[in-house]
Amino acid sequence: MLGRARIGLVVGDRELVGHVWLKWLKDNGLNFVMRLPKHHLLTDAHGHRHAIADLGLAEGEHRRFAQRQVDGVWGQVWVKALAGGEFLFLFGTSGLQQISQRYAKRWTIEQCFQNLKSRGFNLENSHLACHHKLRKLLALVSLAYAFCLAVGHAADRRQPIARKQQGYRATSLSRHGLDIVRQLTRPTTGAQTTANQLAERLLDWIIRQVSHYKIPVKIIG
Template sequence: MSLCLRTALIGSLSAHLGLSKSRLETLSTLLIGLIHGRTVNLTHIASHCHGSACHASKYRRLQRFFQYVRLDQAVIAAIVVRMLKLSRPKCLALDRTNWKLGRKDINVLVLAIVTRRFRVPLLWSVLSHPGNSNTHQRIALLQRYLALFEPSSIDLLLADREFIGADWMRFLVESRVPFAIRVRQDLVMALTDGSAWSIATLLRTKRARHAIHTLDLLLPDSRLPVRLAAKRLAGGEWLIVVTNSPEPRRALQTYRRRWGIECLFGDAKTRGLNLEDTHLTDPAKIDTLTAVLTLAMTWIYKSATDSMGMKAIARKTHGRRRKSWFRTGFDALRSALINTPDTAAALWSESCPKRLRSP
């Protein structure tokens, strides 16, 4: 592993994470090995540790890192925002990613930034149970975000049909968090006159495809005002979002960006860093691994920005991009790590903040 790479990573992260030099060296090894080897498996990453120690000793060193080190999510979030210059209002997406290792369920609730170019984790909670998150867990995650950033930093919070509930939406409205959450047709809402109807009944006369229909509604049990925007898709299915935005049509159109978090999970797993290769199952260790993965993805996106500048990625004849922004940065950074480590080191050290302040 190049000395200049280790020096750049250690020097920039030492000001923020409060780790010893030995732990910072291990973290730099994890970041470089994760990207270079395309896996979070510690056996493979151990081969990137410098020194003459045997492979088993290097592997044990990585294990001890996850056993004893906990990275502050607030610091990681601040580094992400500063490195990718995301201080302006941005869309956030809320979703879960889960997998199994033997009989053990690993379930992570993720709040991610999704922009036209970037999709990167910001804050997360490792759940102690399989299946959906509950209202308390969602509120706790958003409260952690609001302790770091103003509500005005959110353009829209996007979430799928799993993330519904009167108490949850009431919290978002009262916290002034703009949101667009997809809902089911059988959800019962109240009209402004107080009468309760299912959404399917309210939309029964709306026939036109591709037209956006809007309604003013009240949250059940609270009478807080929200708006509904719906559009019938080509296959006949309804796309319905509930929002507190004054522009429900725009909220419905922006909802398509929610797919960015699904792409993020693909980038973190089979299309990129192979997160499911890990044999870690302890929630605290998964938390640390997610923080390392977030730093690696931030470096990858910074590489994509450096490679492409203001240019757009070319499209194929069917209209889709030849590569994702993630894949563009991933390929460029892996090449730099092998062929021009000075370039990779400069890319990190020049973009990582020297000191953190409130975004």
């Protein structure tokens, strides 16, 4: 549906595994990075098979393998030992030195899904059963999320969000933007701050675009 030329990298979690899927990606020339469950075995060029738990990695230690076979497909492996006997077990074709950094980009997708399902957008609370209405709802919620994320980015550039001891932001960018938009929609709120003024200008721009392109808007009570 997207077209091969538009796909730079396919990133997936432990649910997206198996010989058929991985072989299809490789046969179609699509670079991928997948996290695999720890029970999947590695096979070297001599046909020897071993589990990642047998590598003897200490917590926080990682190893790379340029060519290993997993689920009947040859690729690159990056393994890191985590706390509690868990592992970050990555398998892919996107370049051994960058495989972990590229997989890390998936976290922004995970955050997006978590925010859409709850955390203010509450997509999972819908009881719609109609496929077409669900598509419209998902599109609207996605636009709202993108808008709040853009507002959060702009506000963070002007006044950085406070950081926790671990270095993470105390509030996510999307949540920060959502809080600003909520504040703007309150009847007694004025747009005194730069971030509020920026959000109002962005809202005005969207309204002008709707009017200019005569986008049909249907209000449903």
